[in-house]
Amino acid sequence: MYKLKKSLWLFLCAVCITGMMSCGDDEEPVTPTLYEKLGGTTKVADPANPGQMIEKGRLGLRSVVDSTIFVIVGEGKITQYFTPLLTEVGAGNTTGLAALSKSLTDFFCVGTGAKNFTYAGKNMKDAHDPAKNPRMALKSDNGDMDIFIQSVVKGAQQNNVPANLIGEVGVILESLRADVVQR
Numbered sequence: 001m002y003k004l005k006k007s008l009w010l011f012l013c014a015v016c017i018t019g020m021m022s023c024g025d026d027e028e029p030v031t032p033t034l035y036e037k038l039g040g041t042t043k044v045a046d047p048a049n050p051g052q053m054i055e056k057g058r059l060g061l062r063s064v065v066d067s068t069i070f071v072i073v074g075e076g077k078i079t080q081y082f083t084p085l086l087t088e089v090g091a092g093n094t095t096g097l098a099a100l101s102k103s104l105t106d107f108f109c110v111g112t113g114a115k116n117f118t119y120a121g122k123n124m125k126d127a128h129d130p131a132k133n134p135r136m137a138l139k140s141d142n143g144d145m146d147i148f149i150q151s152v153v154k155g156a157q158q159n160n161v162p163a164n165l166i167g168e169v170g171v172i173l174e175s176l177r178a179d180v181v182q183r
């Protein structure tokens with residue numbers, strides 16, 4: 001009887017110690033980030049760069065960004081803001097377009113919680129102030145910010161991003177309205 005009790009105590013102590021050890025700060029977060037929900041760091045083949053791998057989360061966000069640019073240009077509702085870029089592209093120079101795609105993708109990756117990328121562009125206030133960024137042809141108003149967000153939603157829908165995750169992206173974009181809208 002005594003031996004049974006002693007082994008029971010040992011067992012309970014072991015359970016407690018194991019429990020305490022697992023409380024370390026190197027545990028995975030319980031709530032996944034939006035980046036993780038969009039595919040996260042799992043490496044997949046990059047369809048745009050044969051032979052290269054890309055994080056699934058980044059591929060998803062890059063696809064959304066590129067589709068969004070197509071929506072904006074295709075609809076022509078807010079293209080007046082992008083005249084420097086469109087003039088370049090019209091002349092056959094796609095360097096600025098590639099740079100914008102990368103910059104927007106970096107911004108979205110970092111904004112949704114990616115750890116392996118950094119955003120090196122301007123902050124949202126400066127990026128959307130023509131005095132600080134000559135590539136922004138004029139200051140945005142609220143209505144054109146709405147059209148921009150709708151364009152991102154359409155870009156995401158074209159890439160089959162689930163509606164609840166598009167909603168989460170929308171919340172992030174809305175949080176930046178005060179910085180982006182300057183007239």
Ligand code: HEM
Nearest residue numbers: 081082085103107121122127135136140144145148173176
């Ligand atoms: C929350 C919404 C928005 C986000 C997150 C966003 C994000 C960005 C980012 C990351 C850049 C690149 C900045 C850099 O590389 O330094 C950029 C540039 C730009 N954005 Fe936005 N933007 C938003 C809304 C808008 C709106 C509403 C407009 C116009 C109506 C707009 C027009 C532009 C233009 C014209 C550029 C410069 C493009 C170029 O490099 O040629 N953006 N934006």
